[in-house]
Amino acid sequence: MKVKLLLxxxxxxxxxxxxxxxxxxxxxxxxAKTRESLPGATVxxxxxxxxxxxxxxxxxxxxxxPERGKFLIEIKYLGYKTFTQMVDLGVSSNMQFALEPxxxxxxxxxxxxxxxxxxxxxxxxxxxxxxxxxxxxxxSANLIDAIAKVPGVSQITTGGGISKPVIRGLGYNRxxxxxDGAKQEGQQWGDEHGIEIDQxxxxxxxxxRGAASLLYGSDAIGGVINVLEPLxxxxxxxxxxxxxxxxxxxxxxxxxxxxxxxxxxxIWQARGTYKNAFSYNAPGGRIANTGYNETDFSGKLGLNxxxxxxxxxxxxxxxxxGLPDFTRNADGQFEDKEGNILTDxxxxxxxxxxxxxxxxxxxxxxxxxxxxxxxNRLNSTLAFQDNQRRELKDSSIDPTLFFDLKTYSYDxxxxxAENKGWEPxxxxxxxxxxxxxxxxxxxxxNYTSFAYGLFAYAKKTWTNSTFNLGARFDYHTIxxxxxxxxxxxxxxxxxxxxxxxxxxxxxxxxxxxxxxFKANAGSAFRAPNIAELSSFGVxxxxxxxxxxNDALKPERSFYADLGLDLTTDKLNFGxxxxxxxxxNFIYSRQINHETIxxxxxxxxxxxxxxxxxxxxxxxxxxxxxxxxxxxxxNSFSYTxxxxxxxxxxxxxxxxxxxxxELRFEPQFKKFTHSYFSIxxxxxxxxxxxxxxETPTGGYSLVNASIGGTLKINxxxxxxxxSATNLLNKAYFDHLSRFKPGRLDESDPTLGYFNPGRSIVVxxxxxxxxKK
Numbered sequence: 001m002k003v004k005l006l007l008x009x010x011x012x013x014x015x016x017x018x019x020x021x022x023x024x025x026x027x028x029x030x031x032a033k034t035r036e037s038l039p040g041a042t043v044x045x046x047x048x049x050x051x052x053x054x055x056x057x058x059x060x061x062x063x064x065x066p067e068r069g070k071f072l073i074e075i076k077y078l079g080y081k082t083f084t085q086m087v088d089l090g091v092s093s094n095m096q097f098a099l100e101p102x103x104x105x106x107x108x109x110x111x112x113x114x115x116x117x118x119x120x121x122x123x124x125x126x127x128x129x130x131x132x133x134x135x136x137x138x139x140s141a142n143l144i145d146a147i148a149k150v151p152g153v154s155q156i157t158t159g160g161g162i163s164k165p166v167i168r169g170l171g172y173n174r175x176x177x178x179x180d181g182a183k184q185e186g187q188q189w190g191d192e193h194g195i196e197i198d199q200x201x202x203x204x205x206x207x208x209r210g211a212a213s214l215l216y217g218s219d220a221i222g223g224v225i226n227v228l229e230p231l232x233x234x235x236x237x238x239x240x241x242x243x244x245x246x247x248x249x250x251x252x253x254x255x256x257x258x259x260x261x262x263x264x265x266x267i268w269q270a271r272g273t274y275k276n277a278f279s280y281n282a283p284g285g286r287i288a289n290t291g292y293n294e295t296d297f298s299g300k301l302g303l304n305x306x307x308x309x310x311x312x313x314x315x316x317x318x319x320x321x322g323l324p325d326f327t328r329n330a331d332g333q334f335e336d337k338e339g340n341i342l343t344d345x346x347x348x349x350x351x352x353x354x355x356x357x358x359x360x361x362x363x364x365x366x367x368x369x370x371x372x373x374x375x376n377r378l379n380s381t382l383a384f385q386d387n388q389r390r391e392l393k394d395s396s397i398d399p400t401l402f403f404d405l406k407t408y409s410y411d412x413x414x415x416x417a418e419n420k421g422w423e424p425x426x427x428x429x430x431x432x433x434x435x436x437x438x439x440x441x442x443x444x445x446n447y448t449s450f451a452y453g454l455f456a457y458a459k460k461t462w463t464n465s466t467f468n469l470g471a472r473f474d475y476h477t478i479x480x481x482x483x484x485x486x487x488x489x490x491x492x493x494x495x496x497x498x499x500x501x502x503x504x505x506x507x508x509x510x511x512x513x514x515x516x517f518k519a520n521a522g523s524a525f526r527a528p529n530i531a532e533l534s535s536f537g538v539x540x541x542x543x544x545x546x547x548x549n550d551a552l553k554p555e556r557s558f559y560a561d562l563g564l565d566l567t568t569d570k571l572n573f574g575x576x577x578x579x580x581x582x583x584n585f586i587y588s589r590q591i592n593h594e595t596i597x598x599x600x601x602x603x604x605x606x607x608x609x610x611x612x613x614x615x616x617x618x619x620x621x622x623x624x625x626x627x628x629x630x631x632x633x634n635s636f637s638y639t640x641x642x643x644x645x646x647x648x649x650x651x652x653x654x655x656x657x658x659x660x661e662l663r664f665e666p667q668f669k670k671f672t673h674s675y676f677s678i679x680x681x682x683x684x685x686x687x688x689x690x691x692x693e694t695p696t697g698g699y700s701l702v703n704a705s706i707g708g709t710l711k712i713n714x715x716x717x718x719x720x721x722s723a724t725n726l727l728n729k730a731y732f733d734h735l736s737r738f739k740p741g742r743l744d745e746s747d748p749t750l751g752y753f754n755p756g757r758s759i760v761v762x763x764x765x766x767x768x769x770k771k
Contacts, residue, residue, distance in 0.1 A: 025062040029054050032098035041077040046117045049309045052234040068374040072117050074110045084119045115457045122466050124506030124518045126209040138722045139245040139762045143199035151619040151637040152209045154654035158737045160280050161292030161321040162194040169615050169639040169653050170222025173529045178226045180313045180365040182383035185407040189531040196317040196361035198273050198296035200256035203230040211559045213524035214470045214504045217453040221526045221557050232267035233260045238770040249758030252277035269300040278348040282753035283730035286347040288334040289322035310368040317361040322352035358390040375417030383409045402439035408432045424458040443537045444530050445483050445491035451476040464510045471503040476527040480534050498554045500525035516565045524557040532608045545596045545603040556583040572623040585613035590692045611645035631663040651690035655734050658682040674708030686734040694741030699731035718764040728757040
């Protein structure tokens, strides 16, 4: 609270110095070859959170914007290269922007998850951007499932309702997820703890592959997933969207509606989402209690004015997720505890059976970008989150396990004006956490956590090159409380302090409009989480007894990566290599087949230990466009992870993946933006495993999709039909918690196949109530 009051006081002190003059920025968007106007092009200034669509003459007008300051302007139009250019608002007016026709969507997109919004070709970090169209054209069970097709990205899954991101072999607390500019905090250390995000509220997702601790501190040692919400409506506009999809495999129904408006810079937005599914169908039958339901509400209220913007975001996420804890008889049928066979009606119940998780996540965030004087600006995010995680085993009312985690966080970035090509920024970020157990069963103790970081960053830009460097200091403390369970001492008091100094360098160079190069090197840091330090007990849903270690040291990463990109009218080729050496890498393992008797059963004991580790690998992509109607997209990713101390493989590393997609894009008069695609995903076997793991065989999956936009009285209606696992292949993903030997380590033969064939139908309707 003291920190929040201090930040408010600082903002009020700055207010008198805010530059108040305004102007109008207008311009026109045209075709670079024909010089014809382009109506319907989207023009945006991401750092000011404003956008507009060109009118019938290809013209646009931004009103009530600052008179001074340089900002990146981005222009998008289907069938053309994305246009980006730095614009000085003080000298720019009545501008004309010429867009080049393109048949391949290149990497020329604006990236906002780094220190500066910038064209991706000038950004040294390896970033993949997933657009709204890509997210809705192939409907998925959740957001992480949707982005797991990006090279270098995989997911840890527990059925269809829980997915956790893995980037270049690193997951859990090593990947930061940003929503509304704030780090998502929801007990990421748990195997069966998903990400509490409304996937339909994502306008775009940026995946930063590789360590990003310089900007985001601890936990960004593996990468960042930056979920970007829709930009506010243009001034004077009221618009919205409705989308719905249905999956035949598990009866998943997903519906979401959004409405937003802008009245003279007063912006607002409201969204409601509901999803519901029963148990998924795999080759051989349905997997009991893998259904889930989800209800989301979110809203935004804010100001876009001459001094910048300030937005208040509120959200509520509620979900019930079934946990499979049923035995199978000799015929493969699931039985309850009394030995009764589960009926088809129970398998298709849209209300999860016991045991299940009840997750609630409430969030409030204030995002602002305040222009100070004529040249500088302060970007800030203040957030509060309350994550309530209940695990209900014997009763649907009284939880056996209940974590209540409250997080207060802040992130400040102060941007100084460009000076001789240098663009400096100074920042501070931190958070305070308090976690309470509110049920009888204890896995981790009550604890408080406090962290802060200070960093300095600078970027130098030449005509064809950029260079950036930065340094950061972090401090993290975590204090656990003494606790008893059933009258017996279980946890003792402890307090650990961690600190770290890290740095990073980056460089990009565009040899010509076709060929570019980027490279990074630096160090990163991660403090141990509460489960690694202190867990003691049976982790429900994982079938193992976990024991923490309060003597753990923080992880320290030394990383380097480089990337090459080649783009022409007919092809796009990208290739990247990376190496991430992590001192004191933390993981859990079973030592000497240790077991323990608890809750009337025998469980394998997994202890948290640490060794030095090395992660290296490659990602490659190739898109061919021989003729106008055909796209042939290919990608490959591979991660090699080695325990440098024991000279053995690290556990739970994703297998290599090769994806090939052939897409046709025919054009029709009334059915525009149409496409048909067929995809072959080849996942290689994973035999590089730890001594307590089981190997996973290779497999190939065939997916297909078709869709387009139909206009009914000028109202666009986007429809799509997709089929995943079209041939109903029986397979185990190596990171699935249902694969043999992971669901129950005491029985390596137990396992549930991943979902079988699924046909998904989706519709998307954007609409305008007031232009």
